[in-house]
Amino acid sequence: MSRITAAPPAATDFExxxxxxxxxGPDxxxxxxxxARSRFVLEGLPHHRMEAWRNTNIAPIVAGLFEPACSTPEISGGGEGVWTGRLSQAPEKILALVRNNLGSLADAEGHPFTALNGSLLNEITLVVLPEGCAAGxxxxxxxxAGPGNSLNVPRTLILAGERAIGTIIETFEGTETEGGYFTSAVTEIFCGKDTDVKYCRVQREAPGSFHIGRVQARVEQGGRLHTAGIALGAALDREDAGVILAGEGASCEMDGLFLTDESRHVDNRTRIVHAVPNCRSRQVYKGILSDRSTAVFVGRVIVRPGAQHTDADQSNPNLLLSDDTTVYTRPQLEIYADDVRCTHGATVGQLDADALFYLRSRGIDPDEAGRLLVKGFAGEILDRIEVPSLRTQLESEVAGKLPVTSGSEG
Amino acid sequence: MLSVKNLKASIDGTEILKGINLDVKAGEVHAIMGPNGSGKSTLAQVIAGRDTYEVTEGSVTYMGKDLLELPPEERAREGIFLAFQYPVEIPGVNNTYFLKAALNAARKHQGLEELDAMDFLMLVREKMKIIQLDEELLHRPVNAGFSGGEKKRNEIFQMAVLDPKLAVLDETDSGLDIDALRTVAEGVNSLRGKDKAIVVVTHYQRLLEHIVPDYVHVLADGRVVRSGGRELALELEKEGYSWVEQQTAGPAETRG
Structure with missing residues (x-):
């Protein structure tokens, strides 16, 4: 085997x-x-000989020369009772919450880019849903993102108190059409007892950009969390999404949809921890790949000792629209309890020839038939997004990105 | 309307149709019967344009056109409809959306104005009554999670909406209980007309009690071995297919 080497020297001195x-800022x-900086120095930049980075080569990021940029998030909506804003606008009561919680979910250990985000932290986006609040x-x-060589470190903290209900949509984009910039984002979501939180993350970065995102959530007793991660842009995208089901009866549903074309690369990692008994998790991550693009899905479900009656499903269907695409998919179940129900499955396939023929036999053009099938494939994820305006927008964005398929081969 | 001459077709080098001759005129109902593996479904699929079968010899003429030259979508727009033996489940594609796209593709091809949402809905409502299809199924993805009977009903419902000139029903009776069979048959009968033709592919005689054919053809080992009137179906019912196979000329090999 090859010798273990560290990452090559970076063009940017991130430290x-x-x-x-x-x-x-305050003390x-x-x-x-x-x-965070100490942690980053300790971790160093990851490289592809590390298991967690085996399928993703960050050399283009390492080779880049970046300048840190200030985060300027636009925050709107929420309605009565919901506190939203930036750290710089937060009153003392909110600041106390931030101090107590920031970084406690998204541990930087083993996550060098979370450490990088922390070491350069400037602005934080805050969403506080107080106890009993139902966001209107x-x-x-x-x-x-900032200009072409910018290094952006968006940071978001979402706190939902007991019985709070709310939907949060977080989008990442860049005005720089050439891309070239690098975004390293971290979002932490705290869901209290009996909360019902929906979180949708849309990554539509510029084509030549780099995006490394982390979402880490914790759900207390009886709480429900639905996440949807839609990855549409960036040349290189790595997304880590983790949920800890920390109280009995907690549940999470994680949906993912990634579209890749040209030579783009998307690496999705999910990690669900069933820490206590009687929790349910369901994950469906779908990939649509075309041209020479590559994608990775590594989904880990950990059932801690004593977490009996865990109910966990995971699936990763992938649709390959060209012969030159590659997908790596690895479910990983770690089960330390004996009375559980866990399923996982991954599929990699092309457009179904029978379905194509069926549509064509009804008079539908081969191209249109192919588009319908791909839209249908994506639709299973998009249909679960409950905000109609966002769902409609994503449907048209996804449709706009679909390649003209070679359905005529039917 | 449809003229099949000495049609030979194979899949992966294995010949399945070994020279089929068939003439269907407007207004007629033809039944194609035969044991499993005789090539009935292959014939239906070749007429609809499935390209997994390679046509090696012969011709198919439809309304004066060389059918084999046309891709499946054009055959459909010219008025050919195949009710599938195994309707395909298409998750995520809405049944109504799909059907509207199909109907308007045909209308456009025929130089007719495309139907708007309102007109389409009215048409759909009217046809649903005939087939007794549950309206809820319209809003679901195409065939996804449908029961066997619902799928077959959905095929005939699509046929009713698309109003084809030539309908080929491939084992539409299989998997239907007697009530569903009667409903489906009534639906099919309501679509009969002087300028239309129906080819019913079936293994059993029972569908033909409800959709009464003008002609019955018996297929065995890729050839039409007997043709006759409706009494031929009854004869088959009594004697079984072994009777036909014994009468088949040529090699004794039968396809399973």
Whole structure:
């Protein structure tokens, strides 16, 4: 086997960038940045000899020369009773919540890019759904990346108190059409007892950009969390999504849809921890690949000792629209309890020839038949997004990205 | 309307149709019967344009056109409809959306104005009554999670909406209980007409009690071995297919 090597020297001195903003903000946030920087120094940049980075080569990020940019998130919606805003606008009561919770879910250990995000942290987007609050409208958070060589570190903290109900939509995009920028984003979601939280994350970064995202959530007793991760852009995209089901009766549904074309690469990692008995999790991550693109799905479900009556399903269907695409899919179940129900499955396939013929035999054009089938495939995920305006928008975005299929081969 | 001459077709090098001759005129109902593996479904699929079968010899003429030259979608727009033996489940594609796209593709091809949502809905409602299809199925993805009977009913419902000139029903009776069979048959009968033709492919005689054919053809080992009137179906019912196979000329090999 090849010798183990560290990552090549980076063009950007990521450690040194920290020093430029280390003095800004209150004491506790400076301390947070300093600790994150220590962690980043300890972790170093990952490389493909590490198991967690085996299928994703970050060389283009390592080779880039980046300048940190300030986060300027646009936050809207929520309605009565919901507190949304940036850290710089937060009153003392909210600040206390941030101090107590920031970084406690998205542990930087083993996550160098979470450490990088922390070491350069400048602005934080905050969504607080107080106890018993039912948000009247979805909260929308829009992150727009800086110029071509910018390093963006959006950070979001969502806190839902007991019985709170709300929907949060977080989008990532860039105005730079050429891309070239790098976004390393971290979002933490705390779902209290009996909460009902829906979180939709849309990654539509510019074509030549790099996106590394992390979402980490914790659901307490009786709480319900639905996440949808839609990945449409970036040259290289790595998304880690983790949920801890921490209280009995908690449940999470995680949906994912990734579309890749040209030579784009998307790497999805999910990690669900069933920490206590009687929790349910369901994951469906769907990939649509064309041209020479590659995708990775590694889904890990961990059932802790004593977490009896765990009910966990995971599936990763992939649709390959060209012969030159590659998909790596690996379900990983770690079960330390004996009375559980866990299923997983992955499929990799092309457009169904029988379905294509069926549609054509009814008079539908081969191209249109192919598009219908791909839209139908994506539709199973998009149909579960409950905000109609977002669902409609995503449907048309997805349709716009679909290649003209060679359905005539039917 | 349809003229099949010495049609030979094979799949992966195995010849299944070994020279079929068949003439269907407007207004007629033809039944094609035969044991499993005789080539009935292959004939239906070749007429609809399935390209997994390679036509090696012979011709199919439909309304004066060389049918084998046309891709499946054009055959459909020209008025050919195949009710599938195994209707395909298409998750995520809405039944109504699909049917509207299909109908308007045909209308456009025929130089007719495309139907808008309202007109389409009215048409659909009217046809649903004939087939007694549950309206709820309209809003579901095509055939996804339908029972066997619902799928077959949905085929005939599509046929009713698309109003084909030549309908080929491939084992539409299989998997139907007697009540569903009667409903489906009534639906088919309501679509009979002077300028239309129906080819019913079936293993059993029972569908033909409800859809009464003008002609019955018996297929065995890729050839039409007997043709006759409706009494031929009754004869088959009594004697079984072994009777036909014994009469089949040529090699004694039968396809399973």
């Amino acid at each position: 040194a960038l920290h020093l430029r903003i280390v003095g800004e 506790w946030i400076r301390e947070f940045r300093t600790n 409208e979805p909260v929308t958070i829009g992150h727009t």
